[in-house]
Amino acid sequence: MPVIAVIGAQWGDEGKGKVVDLLAQKANMIVRFSGGDNAGHTVVNPHGEFKLHLIPSGIFYPHTICIIGNGVVINPAVLIDEIDQLNQCGVDTTRLFISDRANLIMPYHVLLDGLEEDLRAGKALGTTRKGVGPAFTDKAARLGIRTGDLLDKEALLERLRFVLDYKNIILTKIFGVSPLSPDEIYSQYYQYGKRLAPYIRETTIMVEEALNREEVVLLEGAQGALLDPDFGTYPYTTSSSPLAGGGCLGAGLGPTRISRILGVFKAYCTRVGAGPMPTELKDETGDLIREQAHEYGATTGRPRRCGWFDAIAARFSTRINGFTGAAITRLDILDSFAHLKICVGYKLDGKMIDYFPANVVTLEKCQPIYEELPGWQATTTHIREYEQLPPQARQYVTRLEELISCPVNLICVGPEREQAILKMPII
């Protein structure tokens, strides 16, 4: 039985939450493997509408085990709030487990995320200011505090004092703000630890056991490939790898275990935060997409930048992830357009290029070269069979398949769980 990685193929917000919620019907375990509460996975199902920041989108099924893997950075206050909200809506969270190796987001991470962004001024990255970047920085600097540390009172206090001595020097001497109190943070995090203790486990054993039982395990990515710190639009990226390869590291399984990699692409492009986006539409068409699709950040509420589908970026994403299939989400948003455009090349210094440049200064100079396709100007939200889609919509999907070099398995035509067209089975 397979491990299926569900990966954001663009700049995040592709609709991974909905896809995971859908696939979780047939899965036994879902492991979230990267990012933190910078993510906001929207799920609409019979329980209501939810924006999950940390808990895997499979939590709504009574049969799925949900794991927050070691690769996620966890703000315990946000997690506890999310658990409480789900419980209040009647969703059971006793099948949720948290890796004891996941790093914690501490109050100084949130503070530093804001201070560093303010210091960057005109060059700000547009982070979500949730402390995710500073927490991953500390993980690499070996200054992190992990969920497992919450379970040992004395060790937690000792570790916190050591790290906070260092952080307070940065806060006071570099940023000129007041130092943080170790005792206050300790008593707060000790309480969080007591609350989260039943969930904290060595989760790699659980994943291995599920695989030995030949169960279906989904790896739930956060953000998108073009925000990857290595392959994204660096430095305008996030701080952990959203790629399929990141799934192995962040869930604790070997690469040979992954059998399918589903890239989730929106039928057009969006981006939130700073950094280049070659197909961005700073005109009424972009505004129309934003308003029709309500493209505002699930975590920050910021308006998302909208534009046509960028097949150059998409093909790059397929290459660095090794997608075996694709999900095209929000096709219905294009229902009203008379003509659609797909970016099939970039014009750079008078020449056409067909690759995604590594350098943001170069990428900023790239002008999209478009291919135009006819729109279908018909409602698709009620359609459940691929053959029932208007011919122009099928032509659009077929062209995307050719351009991104991977077959389309799934097409989403609305936010509800059942508003989906399974073109080819995934599980």
Ligand code: IMP
């Ligand atoms: P950070 O991950 O909060 O440090 O933000 C770095 C960049 O990634 C910013 O441009 C954010 O807008 C973007 N980003 C982070 N998480 C998400 C997400 O879940 N969806 C879309 N963009 C995101």
